[in-house]
Amino acid sequence: MSGDSTVPALECRDVVKQFRRGRGFKKKVIRAVDGATLTLYPGELFGLLGPNGAGKTTLVRCIATLLIPDAGTIRVLGHDVFKDALFCRQQIGLLTSGERTLYWKLSARDNLKFFAALYGLTGKERDKRIEYLLGLLGLQEVANERLERYSSGMKQKVSLARAMLHDPKLLLLDEPTLGLDPQFGRFIRGFIKEELNKKQGKTILLTTHYMDEADELCARIAFINQGRIVDIKSPEEYKRDIPHKEILKVRCLGQFDGELLKGVSGIERVSAEFNDGVTTLNIVAERAEMVLSEVIEAVRARTRILGVDVQEPTLEDVFIYMTGTSLGADTKEEHETQYQD
């Protein structure tokens, strides 16, 4: 069954995961995943994009059998992950964010040897596989050094090697570039796209809250917000389907919000981001040039303009348009409901 290319690599149907938090009257139910449905086809690089606390990691943990969902079904290569956990675990390679997921007191080689044993790899087959992966990720020279001496990026490379040890068909990569410096982030992104997806044909579920990463890597993206899958499309389709074509970005001194542009006609939506004493106004309009002069006039009346730019909508703009939430937001507490026993 697993060899059949028409069988989806991953199928999630109406997955619900709730957490009970607090005690007594303060007891609450947090609906972390709320009826998530998605299908990944063999060889696909699929993105799950959403802000922190949107439910991405919870869904990945359900797929990896680390969490038991309250409702719904999850199938890997046609097998139910809970009824046939052993088969599914053998098909899944997992990488979670954070550098503390390995034994720092052991070398990269010893870490990989240990995890290889958990996946039933032994002897020459194991050693060959480990050497291949160490070479592929450029870790051969430091393979016998303890991980505590590695940088975050190098540890993430070892994590990636561990996820691939047993040559899994499905890779679950949860925020693989989180906290990495740009150089390692670029390497990891390139490795995922070129080596894992294109060359090795792995099916990959990538979760991220970096829209550039999802845009660059993924053939299809699911927007997830407050535990719900909002939509699934290709990055191009998302951008094409947004009814606005241009985003006018105005950077100005001081802290302001959309109220600043009240009264300017032709504007469909304004969002403001404040950082280091500078506000960036993201103005969505059908055509930027039609509102440009009025916007400049309104802003200049209150403060100094530092820069003006007209951009095509990014995935972030699409996400904000569709959900009203920025990808940088933390929505952890937003989908809580009072618990009634």
Next chain:
Amino acid sequence: MRRSIRIELLAILAECRKTIRIWFSYPIMIVFWAIFPLLWVMPYVFQGRALVGGATSESFRQLTGSGNYLAFVLIGAMISTFVFSALWGVGNSLREETYWGTMEYIIASPTHPLVILIGKTLAEWAWSSVMVLFQAVIIALFFGVQFTLAKVLPVLLIVVLLLVGFSGFAIAFAGFTLLIKEVHGWVHTLEWIFFLFSPIRYPVQVNPVTAVISTLIPLTWALVAIRSIILLNKAEVNLYQTVLILLVMDVVLLVTGYFLFVYLEKKTRRDGTVGMH
């Protein structure tokens, strides 16, 4: 889909090797464990001398059959070190895995966490065996206790049966560790329950309550038999009865431990607390 016994054994071996490598990555621990057997014996010696005014006691002989209080206590301490190390080791090691962030990767692998626990228990036993061997040498050299092959073989059989039963207990305990996350308080409580209700430091027949409750604890049966063999030279003393009782207790503890662990591991996956510490 099933995995072969060979693959499970290799996973146990890998866990054992990993645990020992991590221990040895802290050199100061080796120094500590090297002097531990000597440090361990001193308080018992001084306490014993203060209480009975020498190495032997007549009233103690009336209770236990042997007047050698020190040897009595040291054998109790030696065997209890062995079994408690399994509790400490297994409980702590799962907590360490959650600290290291590796617990989720173990649970997400096709290897059952019980296989990992067996590996951890074996590593603990290997280490404890070295310690107990040192302790036995000290007891033999300084307290006149003779360890002949005729004594050691039945004692080893009893110790193995005792450890099997305690590993059932430790497995259940590991499940609780996954759930409650804290181990120190619980292990200490359990230790003191065992100290109170089994003849580790004193003969439990000094009062009827401890005498009755102690019969439910495998450590009691094992210690009584081991002391009879070593101190009283009674090789035939209740050995068959003790072995039978320990076997029954082993089965009960292992089965209960297994089902409790499976239930608690599933509960933590339902609650979403596998990786928490």
